[in-house]
Amino acid sequence: MPLHTSFTAGSNTQVYVWKITESHDELWERTRNLKDVCITRLEGMKSEQHRRGFLSVRMLLQEAGYTDMDMFYAEDGKPHLKDGKNISITHSHNFSAIIISNENVGIDMEMQRDKITKIARKYCETEFSYLEPKNEATYIRSLTVIWGVKEAIFKMVSLPGISFKDHIDVAAFSMDNNSGEATLNFNDSCTNYNFHFKEIEGFTLVYSFEKDTTL
Structure with missing residues (x-):
């Protein structure tokens, strides 16, 4: 099928999502x-x-007005666009997505699956203070958001040695608000992030920005 959805995510930022129904x-x-x-x-x-x-x-690059020729990977492994804009990429099962922005951004998309509860302790620590395991459906959805946030931030920073559990903390958030805040504490520095998420057909799309500390 063609482009599944696209939307503006703040000033000078666009998100594109593709549902993969085509053959190779x-x-x-x-x-x-x-x-x-x-x-x-x-x-x-x-x-x-x-x-x-x-x-x-x-295909998403083409939807955004680019081709593969316009994208390159730096030594840190991050993709970049030749016009200077930032790009982040994700694909999961039958979905893929990109985010393009003047800001440093990260994106991740994950399927909501029961098995995420079995690995939660591998990437969560402080988050257990507000998670509610008794509400299984919400617990799975929340854990998927948290994983997506940490993955998106890791893509933004792209530094070896970062631990999702030990270095990235996702503050308490509401599934109804579709946004929240997170912090990366690594190498004696602390960086704050804003994140947003969208649920699409049993998948969770998360994208993050570095928080503007000048406000």
Whole structure:
């Protein structure tokens, strides 16, 4: 199918979401201007799901007015756009998404699954003070948001040694407000972030910004 949704997320920031219903061949036929290194990378992917996710991200770039030629990866592993704008990328199962902004941004998308409760203690610590395990449905949804926030912030910073559990704290938030705050304490520095989330067909989309401390 074409673009699932796109929306503005603050000034000079746009989010694009693709629902992957096409086959690998259908996406390949519609993708323009792939770099040789990306073709090699695509050919080396054993999973068709990963190949479809890779190509759907290139479709999202096209929706935003770019091609694969306009994106490059820096030494820290983060993607960048040649026009100087920031970009972050995610894909999960049959969804992919990108966020493009003048600010440093991060994005993540995760399927809401029961098994996240089994690994919660691997990436949560302070968050257990407000989580409610007895309400299983809300617990799963909240844990998915928390994982997405930490993943999005990690993509923004892209530094080795960061622990989701020990270094990134997500403050108490309401599932009804679709936003919240988080803090990264790492290498003797503290950085605050705002995050927003959206639930789409059993998936959770999270995107984050560094908090403006000048206000």
